[in-house]
Amino acid sequence: xxxxxxxxxxxxxxxxxxxxxxxxxxxxxxxxxxxxxxxxxxxxxxxxxxxxxxxxxxxxxxxxxxxxxxxxxxxxxxxxxxxxxxxxxxxxxxxxxxxxxxxxxxxxxxxxxxxxxx
Amino acid sequence: xxxxxxxxxxxxxxxxxxxxxxxxxxxxxxxxxxxxxxxxxxxxxxxxxxxxxxxxxxxxxxxxxxxxxxxxxxxxxxxxxxxxxxxxxxxxxxxxxxxxxxxxxxxxxxxxxx
Numbered sequence: 001x002x003x004x005x006x007x008x009x010x011x012x013x014x015x016x017x018x019x020x021x022x023x024x025x026x027x028x029x030x031x032x033x034x035x036x037x038x039x040x041x042x043x044x045x046x047x048x049x050x051x052x053x054x055x056x057x058x059x060x061x062x063x064x065x066x067x068x069x070x071x072x073x074x075x076x077x078x079x080x081x082x083x084x085x086x087x088x089x090x091x092x093x094x095x096x097x098x099x100x101x102x103x104x105x106x107x108x109x110x111x112x113x114x115x116x117x118x
Numbered sequence: 119x120x121x122x123x124x125x126x127x128x129x130x131x132x133x134x135x136x137x138x139x140x141x142x143x144x145x146x147x148x149x150x151x152x153x154x155x156x157x158x159x160x161x162x163x164x165x166x167x168x169x170x171x172x173x174x175x176x177x178x179x180x181x182x183x184x185x186x187x188x189x190x191x192x193x194x195x196x197x198x199x200x201x202x203x204x205x206x207x208x209x210x211x212x213x214x215x216x217x218x219x220x221x222x223x224x225x226x227x228x229x230x231x232x
Binding site: 004006023040042043045046091093095106107108109110111114 | 160161162163164165167179207220222223224225227
């Protein structure tokens with residue numbers, strides 16, 4: 001199956017710093033990537049949809065100035081958590097949809113990034 | 119509102135035993151249903167995907183069923199192994215496509231004891 005690489009797998013940072021998370025589709029092109037957030041024992045919550053070459057679409061309640069998304073190529077999307085605070089501590093997961101796969105909405109998930117803000 | 123309900127919330131069984139996880143949904147219009155396995159601290163990994171016309175699909179010791187009339191699905195795990203300990207998430211896709219067309223269940227947390 002298709003492989004999505006997410007990096008880093010874990011990051012610990014001080015409050016007020018910014019953290020960048022990368023999501024790469026290794027063996028396929030992904031015109032659309034998605035960013036999720038997951039709290040312990042909860043479902044994945046969609047934060048934003050990232051389209052290559054255009055602005056990301058954010059879900060209601062997600063601050064676009066705090067969670068900056070860049071989808072510069074067909075294989076890379078980045079999520080930057082700006083001025084991180086302890087409440088931003090969470091598990092962030094990206095997924096990538098196979099190009100031309102909108103009909104079935106086939107998505108492949110990254111391994112996730114555990115963010116801990118001190 | 120589209121919803122996906124999973125049961126049980128958590129389950130503990132002995133290694134080698136079988137188990138069945140349930141998923142009920144109210145997603146409409148229905149496109150497909152997938153089961154994912156999510157190990158602790160990892161991203162979800164797809165186990166099966168079924169469309170409207172498919173009643174059952176297997177992936178090794180995992181067998182998923184779908185009843186589109188009653189809007190129910192089950193995931194049966196045969197001869198459980200310690201490595202099966204994980205959360206199992208039911209995800210239903212509607213015909214809108216895009217991530218906003220996905221509805222996630224909260225998952226069943228499965229623990230396999232030796």
